Each structure stands twice: as C-alpha cells, then as structure tokens.
Amino acid sequence: MMPRMKTLHIECPDPLAEQLEQLVREGWVVTQEQAILEALQRFIDAHQPELMKSQILDDVEWGLRGRD
C-alpha cells in the first residue's frame, strides 16, 4: 500500500536547482523528486534526535571535566 504523501514547497537557489537538473539530464537520477527524497532521507538518518542529544551531552561532560 502506498504511504500517505505530503507535498512540500521549497525555494531553491538557482545554482543548486541547475545542478539537480543536470544530474537528471545526464541520467544520474531518474527525477528531481527522487534525488530530493534520497537527500532528505540521508539527512534525517544522520540527524536522529537521540544521536544528536548524545553528542551534545558528551560535549557538556567534556566541557565540565575535559583536560583540553
């Protein structure tokens, strides 16, 4: 079953949009949407709240107790 889809509207700088269009023209990605969704998924995967929280709490302990 298809997941529910939401439409997002973004404004994109011309140079970035052109780079994306070039990737599609040259066949590196099938559609702009595919590239954007892949980039979005990668961003979300690398910015999991629990991961960022643990990184920052580690920073706090270093700030309090580190030697440098």
Next chain:
Amino acid sequence: MDAIEPTSAVCDAGPLIHLFEISSLDLLKGFRSLLIPSQVWIDARKHCPDLLLTSIPAASLLPPPATLPPRLKSLGPTLNLHAGELEALAYLLDNPSCLFLTDDATARIAAQTLRISCHGTIGLIVRAIRQGYRSPEEVLALLHDLPRRSTLHVSRSLLQTIVARVEREFPS
C-alpha cells in the same frame, strides 16, 4: 601537578558562527593553535560577513590539501560532508592529537568513525567555566540565550537538561 600542554584544534564553521552570534569568540582560546580550513572560513564568512580572523584567538587558516585521502573520498559522499569538513578531516587524519570542533552531526559521525576527538559549541561554552573564562552564572545566561541569539539547533528539552547539569555541578 604537571601543567597540561594545550591541544591544537581544527574548527568547523558551526562553532565560529554560533560563538560569533553570542559575542563569545573568546571562548575559542586556550588551544595551542586554532586551525581553520580555508573553505570553512569562506562558509563562515558567508553567514557572518563581519567575522574577522583577528578576533579569533590563535587562529590561522589551513590551506586545502592537494588531494583527499582515499578514506575521505569514500566517506565524504556517503555522509554528505561539506568541502570544509573534508578539509578539516584530511588535516586531522595526519594530526590525530588535534581536537575537531564542529556542530555538524554528520561531521561528528565521520570524526567518530576516524577516531578523531570532536566537540561542539555547547562544549566550548561549558568549558569556559573550568578554563576560568566565564563564571557558572555567565555560562548559564549564555545557554539560556542560545535560542534567542543563535542559529545553533538545540531542542528545548535538551537545553533544559544541559542547564540542569551545569546547575548541579555548580549549585548557587
């Protein structure tokens, strides 16, 4: 007790931008040297055109590497690392005793993968207490001010946790 030799640090754009936003670039002092990759400097100045190298303690620019090490050539695209982050990591691979200062989650993942020590703006703010640059009250004021003055992304609940941690360490 023997004096601790200061470490050198390589700084990404995030700490430069966020500390500039809260008028606290002096919190970057205390390192033997603060190295800023040239692309990082370009990126930071795009966000903060008034940022001056002379206002950052012991700072100097790192020229870009001639080539990227093979490990970064594969890691970079996988984690979507920016050019400045790649420049920083290239230097750190050859100088692993240096500290990497960054707020970027993916850059931190890369640093961890490469066994490079890494800390961000919040750590630098809290570190100001043990270094004697700020009192606990001043650091707590900076932390409370972050959502209003800085573009650093920290959730409200996490900020409360951080404040509580500092208050527990330094009860008033």
